[in-house]
Amino acid sequence: MEVGVGGTLVLDGRPLHGATGAGGEFGHLPFGDPGLRCPCGASGCWDLEVDGRAIARHLGDPPPRDPRTYAEQALARAPADPAVRDAVGRAATRLGRGLAGLINALDPAVVTLGGLAQPLRAAAEPEFSAALADGLMRFRRPAPPPVLPAALGRDGALHGAVVTGLDHVLTEDGLTAWAALRSST
Ligand SMILES: [Zn+2]
Structure with missing residues (x-):
């Protein structure tokens, strides 16, 4: 079962774990x-x-026992159900706003989204992008860091990288993927 947001701040190719090894708990920023x-x-x-619990709350459903599966089902239903689409949009807004806060604080070169973060963003791109832009400090807006899908996508956690909904990666692979994306557009 996967809930919430994890993350990794990578500096010069090395993840930063904090003084006690418990760093990266971005999901528990208030x-x-x-x-x-x-x-x-x-x-x-x-x-x-930002996860299935939020979507359930917005829809008046009880807290799901498996927030990931609940969220996946909601994302699948969203295009055809305005109430679900609205709930997903609210979660995507909070994802974008929080990400803006992390970008303001950490000034990353690139941000990658893993786990359910990328499908959530894709399901409500306008809300995500508006919230991200609105949360960024003005001087960052002309050239914000690219926010890219993680190479391992929603199965990233299964590959043992990080148990994560959201990674911040400055690895060589991440930068290569970014360069490829930039050159293809
Ligand atoms: Zn918490």
């Missing part, structure tokens, strides 16, 4: 509603705004 308690013990975690 970007969410302080009235919501996260299973981690904190309140207002970003996780609670």
